[in-house]
Amino acid sequence: MTAVTIIGGGLAGCEAAWYLAERGVQVTLYEMRPTLSSPAHTSPNLAELVCSNSLKSDSLDTAAGLLKAELRHYGSMLMAVAEECKVPAGSALAVDRELFALKATQKIESHPNIKVVREEITTLPEGLAIIACGPLASNAISESIQAVTGGGLAFVDAISPVISADSIDFNIGYFAGRYDKGGDDYLNLPLSKEQYNSFYDALVSAETVKAHEFEDVSVFERCMPIEVIASRGKETLLYGPMRPVGLRDPRTGEVPFAVVQLRLENQERTAFNIVGFQTKMTMPAQKRVLQMIPGLENAEFLRYGTIHRNTYIDAPTHLNSNLSLKSLPNIFMAGQITGVEGYLESMASGMIAAMQICATEPVEFSPFTAFGALQRHTRGEFGDTYLPGNFHFGMLPPLEKRVKKKADRKAEYSKRAMEVLA
Numbered sequence: 001m002t003a004v005t006i007i008g009g010g011l012a013g014c015e016a017a018w019y020l021a022e023r024g025v026q027v028t029l030y031e032m033r034p035t036l037s038s039p040a041h042t043s044p045n046l047a048e049l050v051c052s053n054s055l056k057s058d059s060l061d062t063a064a065g066l067l068k069a070e071l072r073h074y075g076s077m078l079m080a081v082a083e084e085c086k087v088p089a090g091s092a093l094a095v096d097r098e099l100f101a102l103k104a105t106q107k108i109e110s111h112p113n114i115k116v117v118r119e120e121i122t123t124l125p126e127g128l129a130i131i132a133c134g135p136l137a138s139n140a141i142s143e144s145i146q147a148v149t150g151g152g153l154a155f156v157d158a159i160s161p162v163i164s165a166d167s168i169d170f171n172i173g174y175f176a177g178r179y180d181k182g183g184d185d186y187l188n189l190p191l192s193k194e195q196y197n198s199f200y201d202a203l204v205s206a207e208t209v210k211a212h213e214f215e216d217v218s219v220f221e222r223c224m225p226i227e228v229i230a231s232r233g234k235e236t237l238l239y240g241p242m243r244p245v246g247l248r249d250p251r252t253g254e255v256p257f258a259v260v261q262l263r264l265e266n267q268e269r270t271a272f273n274i275v276g277f278q279t280k281m282t283m284p285a286q287k288r289v290l291q292m293i294p295g296l297e298n299a300e301f302l303r304y305g306t307i308h309r310n311t312y313i314d315a316p317t318h319l320n321s322n323l324s325l326k327s328l329p330n331i332f333m334a335g336q337i338t339g340v341e342g343y344l345e346s347m348a349s350g351m352i353a354a355m356q357i358c359a360t361e362p363v364e365f366s367p368f369t370a371f372g373a374l375q376r377h378t379r380g381e382f383g384d385t386y387l388p389g390n391f392h393f394g395m396l397p398p399l400e401k402r403v404k405k406k407a408d409r410k411a412e413y414s415k416r417a418m419e420v421l422a
């Protein structure tokens with residue numbers, strides 16, 4: 001393999017281009033900006049961070065810390081650029097966004113094996129290619145992807161919060177499926193009328209994240225934020241996500257006034273998502289309001305809920321485990337369009353696609369590592385419905401030994417991952 005075309009000069013595209021070019025591959029990187037821009041990008045530079053300037057914590061007792069350590073381990077170009085552009089932010093790695101994108105652009109443009117072409121690509125290329133067009137991929141390329149996958153793209157993601165199992169008070173709830181169907185995969189947390197009323201009042205007055213103009217997602221009933229459902233009337237949730245019907249509490253024989261259902265997020269039973277609780281509440285508001293649910297008083301959020309515009313492919317259905325398209329195995333996908341979420345995850349996904357292209361056999365990452373967890377995620381190994389997600393410790397197999405303190409436990413996950421990599 002001597003030449004690869006990459007579509008999209010964002011975080012995934014740049015990381016993939018660098019990885020390949022450093023190994024002698026001739027890369028042609030197509031970027032549509034500045035001729036055509038996405039609604040979120042503001043500059044002509046490659047690798048633009050479209051919102052926050054934070055690449056999150058650098059500490060190994062956080063998921064972002066482990067992911068960054070793995071990116072550095074594999075020689076991430078963007079991590080090196082981030083180091084050069086960092087600004088003081090405590091234990092987090094935050095960067096000067098403009099400098100970051102500028103330096104990344106200069107590095108990519110001056111690499112002898114990379115040719116950057118400023119052009120929108122509208123059809124899938126011939127030969128080996130990586131599609132890394134991001135969550136705001138242009139309409140034309142989105143249509144081309146849909147044409148080869150039979151409509152396999154989604155354009156909105158609506159995510160419910162994910163809670164660490166060991167922070168849930170299981171004594172409060174009971175396992176049962178509605179009308180006793182579905183085994184014990186659902187934990188039901190009952191609420192009395194008084195508890196429901198307090199929760200409702202907090203929910204409808206909670207602070208929410210302002211949507212971008214291009215994120216008019218309110219038309220999708222399935223994706224309706226919990227607080228919007230609540231605002232339609234005090235009873236509405238009782239006929240929607242908090243419906244108690246068919247969920248008799250076996251300990252009392254009674255049907256509770258309201259129920260919050262938690263569904264298993266992984267086979268290891270270390271994480272649960274709150275069913276139907278996609279939300280635009282700010283993170284502090286999510287923590288405050290959702291911790292009012294009996295049993296979740298000490299809930300640890302592995303992932304907060306969100307709703308935003310996001311173009312992503314149904315990866316488990318349409319991608320092979322090496323990120324190539326099942327219908328066109330010479331075309332690989334990378335970045336947020338594969339259903340990973342976040343700056344770091346997108347960089348990692350770009351590297352993974354490039355590694356897969358360089359390898360003679362599909363690369364299998366250890367499940368104990370963040371890269372392995374992202375690979376398992378795009379295979380659809382977490383949850384029944386494929387939804388975009390960022391990396392969290394709940395995606396790693398449980399620790400073999402019991403570690404009492406939460407911070408120590410998290411550090412232990414990272415230690416184990418780094419030992420595997422070493």
Ligand SMILES: Cc1cc2nc3c(=O)[nH]c(=O)nc-3n(C[C@H](O)[C@H](O)[C@H](O)COP(=O)(O)OP(=O)(O)OC[C@H]3O[C@@H](n4cnc5c(N)ncnc54)[C@H](O)[C@@H]3O)c2cc1C
Pocket residue numbers: 007008009010011012013030031032033037038040041047048049050051052053119120121122132133134135136137138140141212309334335336337341342343344346347
């Ligand atoms: C509004 C918004 C805010 C976000 N904020 C954060 C945040 O604060 N923190 C966080 O961790 N994540 C955030 N994300 C999520 C995500 O991490 C970023 O979007 C990230 O940049 C994704 O990386 P990527 O490489 O997959 O896509 P991008 O970085 O978006 O790169 C895709 C590139 O492809 C180009 N392109 C698209 N179509 C074509 C085409 N047809 N031909 C040629 N070029 C094309 C685009 O111009 C773009 O440069 C945000 C996403 C959005 C949309």
